[in-house]
Structures are given as structure tokens and as C-alpha cells.
Amino acid sequence: MSAQNSPKEIDWKFLSKVDFVDKYFEEYEAWYLFPEFSEPIKKLDGKKVKIKGYVIPLDVEDNLYALSAYPFSSCFFCGGAGPESVMSLKFKAKPRHFDTDDVATFEGTLHLNTTDLDTFNYVLQNAQEVE
Numbered sequence: 245m246s247a248q249n250s251p252k253e254i255d256w257k258f259l260s261k262v263d264f265v266d267k268y269f270e271e272y273e274a275w276y277l278f279p280e281f282s283e284p285i286k287k288l289d290g291k292k293v294k295i296k297g298y299v300i301p302l303d304v305e306d307n308l309y310a311l312s313a314y315p316f317s318s319c320f321f322c323g324g325a326g327p328e329s330v331m332s333l334k335f336k337a338k339p340r341h342f343d344t345d346d347v348a349t350f351e352g353t354l355h356l357n358t359t360d361l362d363t364f365n366y367v368l369q370n371a372q373e374v375e
Contacts, residue, residue: 251292251351256313279365289356296349299342309333331366
């Protein structure tokens, strides 16, 4: 694989370079934290990346998984972590079985989500596990 096609290795510290502002969404009639991504993060939108984290199966039947900077007990859902510490995994093919808090590395295309309130701000599309 050429360097141009090689995924950029990123980490959770890099992804934490985002600010959040309260924004009202009329269709939900509620206020939500809206991400304002830093320029270095914006430059990776639509690019291939590689990241390591804790796998959190959300709904195995529907192939819904999250990747977190922290184990489940201290992640965005249960602990004090923010929305910048978790991303949706949209797999290229049906993944192997993952247990909660399995540590794994994935490659895929990073998508910055600012419109779909039913998914996370970071989405790894065409995700596949790598060594």
C-alpha cells in the first residue's frame, strides 16, 4: 500500500480537539451539544484513518458497535467522558464477535457527523479490524 493510501494513525487525544456549543434542534424540540471540530480534525473528514480503542457492542443483532477511548464502566454512557471519546463503527463486512471492552484497532473512513442525532459525532465508515 502506498503512503498516500495508508491510513493516518490517530488517537483519542487528537479527537478531543473539538468544542461543543448548545444548539436547538426544532425537529426534536430539544437542545443538544453541537460539535465545532478543530481544523486538523476537519482535514481528516472523508480520509482513511486507523484508531485503537475499547469495543462496546450496542446492538449485535443490528450490527451496532461503538469504539471508545475508555472501558464501558467509565465511557461516555456510564462515566464522565464526553461525546468526543466515542465513535460509531460502521463495518465493511460482518465483524467477528466482540465482547464489551475488547481492545482492538480499526481502519476505515472518518466521517464527521453534525446532523444525525442518532449516531455519534465521529463515525468510522467501512471499518475493518486490523492487527
